[in-house]
Amino acid sequence: MATPPTATELEHQAREAFVDDDFASAAALYTQAIAAAGSSPSAAALYADRAQAYIKMGDFAAAAADAAIAAELDSSMARAHLRRAHACAKLEQYGAARAAAEAGAALAPADARFAHLIKEIDAKAPKPMETEVSPAAATAAPALPATAEMKPKYRHDFYNSAAEVVVTVFAKGVAAEHVAVEFGEQLLSVSVEVPGEAAYHLQPRLFGKIVPDKCRFAVLSTKIEVRLAKAEPGTAWPSLEFTGKPRLVAAATAAAAAAPPGGWPSYPSSKGRKDWDKIEAEVKKAEKEEKLDGDAAANKFFQDIFSNADEDMRRAMTKSFQESNGTVLSTNWEDVGSKKIDPSPPEGMDLRKWEY
Structure with a gap:
């Protein structure tokens, strides 16, 4: 019986498929590599690379989910934040896209792609409605407040991982005793009631069902983070609130289901088989012996400053x-x-x- 390919071998085959613009085969091979890698530290890079394959295929929901997992496994991986920002922007989830781009920019301040992506996101994000007031109306007696037009006190956003939906309420400096969070089968309730201030309530009917006993939340110095355990792990929610649209099957589940019983064959690249281990060793040796200059030296200099x-x-x-x-x-x-x-x-x- 043939020995199953290792995660490294599958990753090499996925790279060859990607180079040959066969992104569907690349995604499927990355899925096998992820399964073979298990909890290995290399899993984060595999998720990030599969996200790039899904971006090329136009499957932005799966790409955003993969990039979020990669960033959660390795928060210092700038390319994971970059790919999540791109995918979320395509899904018109501009808050999540900007947060990801800002996280990447903090990790790689010399990488101009993040600054340009943030500008692009800001240009596309919807602007708040402005109402013109005539001079006569301005001098008239004050009208009753229109509660329907009131802007929420805090901004919130969400992102998918394979097993959870993470909801963030950007409430800075709120003490835990003023926060109440409750979970239902398809309901979430977040309340912030600070004495002397207007109360805040977030109570959506959720896009999908959750497992209340496995949900949790944390009140941090700059935000409230809520983790919703999906009742159907492996699906991606395109929105936080219920819309009636079908859930999207996440990348790992779909690709694993599509794999033939004997596994995917070794990808036949038109460029010939590459010895990736040898190439990687040569690159590492060259990087070690090379004296950095120009942009490379500047980038390392900025990263050292930022990290300290x-x-x-x-x-x-x-x-x-x-x-x-x-x-x-x-x-x-x-x-x-x-x-x-x-x-x-x-x-x-x-x-x-x-x-x-």
Whole structure:
């Protein structure tokens, strides 16, 4: 009986399929590699790479779910945040897309793709409705408040993983005793009642059913994080609230079900079989012997600064880099926190709009 291929062998075959633009075969092979890898540290990279294959296939819900899992397994993987941002933007989940892009930018401040992606997301995200008030109306007696037009006190967002839906309520500095969270079979209730302030309630009928006993939440310094255990693991929710649309079968479940009984055959690449272990060893040796310069040296320099910085320095670096279109990097939050940072290209160079 033939020995089953290892996770590394399956990953190599998936790469060959991806290079040959056979993204469906690449996704299926990555699924097998993920199953073979189990809880290995390499699983995060496999999820991130399968997300890229799904993006190429136009399956953005599966891509967003895979990228979220990759980021959860390895929060320091910038490309996982990048791919989640791309997929969520395509799904018009602009809040989740921007959060992912900001997380990636914090990890790789010298990577201009994040700043440009954030600008693209902000340009596409719907703007709040503005109502024009005539001078006569402005001087008239105040009308009763229209509760239907009131803006929610806190913003909320969500993302999928294989077994959970994670809901985030961006309530900063709220004490745990003022927060109440309840779970039902297809219901969620989040209440924030701070004395002297307007109460906040989030009570959606959920897109799918959950297992209340396995759900949990945490009140953190900047947010309330709620983890909903899916009653049907392996499905992706395209929205938090019920819409009547069918649930999407997540990537791992669909690809595993489609696999033939004997497993997928070794992918026949037109470029010939590559010895990826040898290539990887050569690359690592070259990287070790090479002296970094130019962008590579700058990127490592910025990453070292960021990894050793406190929260204010990181906020300053992220804000200055994004707002200046990658031309200014400051570590002084007191200097940049209260003002907009204009682009400042080096002397002798012109600022040009990014083209994708």
